[in-house]
Amino acid sequence: MNAKKEKMAVSGDDDGQQLSEDSDNNNMSLTTNPDVPVWRIFTSLILLFLNYFLAQYDKFVLSYFQEDVVSSLHLSSTSYGLLSGYATGIVYALLALPTAFVADYTSARVWVLTAAAIWWSLCAIFQGLSHNFWQILLARIGMGIGQAPVEALSVSLISDLMGRKYVFFGASVLYVGVYIGEAVSGQIAVAFARTGTPWNTALIAIGVVGVVVALLVRVFVREPKRQISLVMANNLNHQAPTSAAFPSRVVTGRRNMLSTFRYIAHMRSFYLLALSAAFRQLGGNVFGYYMPSYLSNLYPSQPSLLSRYGIIVGVVGSVAVLTGGLLTSILWSRTKLLPLYLTAIGGMISSIFVLLMLFSLDISHGNQKRGIQVLYGTMSIAYLTAELWLGAINSLIALLLPPRTKTFGLAVWSLVQVLIYSSGPEIVGLALRKTDPTSSAYIEKTRIALAVMIPVGYWLAGVGFLLAVPLVKRDLAGHFVEGRLCWSGRKGGFLAAGCVLGALVISLFTVSIYYKF
DSSP: OOHHHHOOOOOSSOTTOOOOSSOTTTOOOEESSOOOOHHHHHHHHHHHHHHHHHHHHHHHHHHHTHHHHHHHHTOOHHHHHHHHTHHHHHHHHHHHHHHHHHHHHHTOHHHHHHHHHHHHHHHHHHHHTOOSHHHHHHHHHHHHHHHTTHHHHHHHHHHHHSOHHHHHHHHHHHHHHHHHHHHHHHHHHHHHHHHTOOTHHHHHHHHHHHHHHHHHHHHHOOOOOEEOOHHHHHOTTOOOOOOOSOSSHHHHHHHHHHHHHHHHHHOSSHHHHHHHHHHHHHHHHHHHHHHHHHHHHHOTTOTTHHHHHHHHHHHHHHHHHHHHHHHHHHTTTTOSOHHHHHHHHHHHHHHHHHHHHHTHHHHTTTOHHHHHHHHHHHHHHHHHHHTTOHHHHHHHHHHHSOGGGHHHHHHHHHHHHHHHHTHHHHHHHHHTTTOOTTSHHHHHHHHHHHHHHHHHHHHHHHHHHHHHHHHHHHHHTTOOOOSOOOTTTHHHHHHHHHHHHHHHHHHHHHHHHHHHO
16 A cells, blocks of 8 residues: 555545645635744743643642641532542533634634633632532532633644744643642642631632733733644645635534544544543542642651642652653654653653652651651652653644644543543542541551552553554554544444443542432
């Protein structure tokens, strides 16, 4: 089979028909090398970083102030798991799709990002004003509506602000917000504990600052011209889905959406990459939500633990994610596959040090002083090896997707991940059900749950990313799956996987609601 035959493009109606990248309806043109002034790139990155950091910050508040939140709102462990699990995860996964679609359809990503940021900021304030479970649950669901498209929109914008070689480092700057959030939360947790300041003050402050940052994003960030994808750059005859001269804008939008799904379905690597990233995020999600409180209970004689924990996460995590992006950018001309290896091998190595963290006190024979030294050392290595991946892997996905609908494609990428990794806190919450948070049994059950879920998630992800290497190579060359998908093959597999995932979501959500009462 020759190369020409293997190259395929996806259209709105026929899986084998090619469509032009240029839309007759919106006259969108593409560029091979973005021409954005350096000062605007710098300003845009800073504002996108601040917006993303604030959008993530409420999760860190729930993590570091878990005991205060549980006691002040009279929550059970299952209720807390619901707040940090599917309650917001389902909203994230589903509502990211229509908002990302609107952003691509209207070519107004900055406007959509601004509106979303203002909305979630207001919901953060409402969380801080909550007095019971249902109030904070509704506020978090509302916040999920606003936060849903933030990541996809931000990565999509960054992928068009600078040349492909530098996108990886630019996106890594965005993801520093994840680790800075942890660091700041740790410092605030210690300061609040010393002054007796309630946890909801932090959420109200987030909301106020979020509104200000949203307005600055609208003023200083400009909609960049879309950049051609890696598939197009490597194969000039390969054309991704977009709109042709369809009868109306509504029909055009529908055709574009369906074309994007077909494009993704014909990619050889997308489904495996998405599942692998989901398991990697599952381990990290459980780590972020339950590790701080577990370590605080394990080392009650170390009042500065949360502060130092946050510093390690902020400094080491930031250095790691920037290093991953920088390495990918530097070695881009030699290999396009470095993000896969960084994620796979880094996570596998990190899982070993995560286990050493969890059992640091046992390793030190119960000596709190020695145990804390083991903890800080192993934690630093765990973060340094595990957190190389976020900017690099998400940039690779953005550059593989069709330019005109990449935001929607990134939302689909996130949807699969969120539905899977949001189950982590839910499962741990169910495991800790009816266990006194102040008891030694609670510490032991938490340790077992973390020791199982985090390493398993990291290793499943590692194996998946390594298996995806040859598939990504074929996608980069434009060698997608040929012809129309059939129900007995790839299409049926996607449907079956969707049904299993949907059943998992409904089952866990139903069980959690049942045990709430």
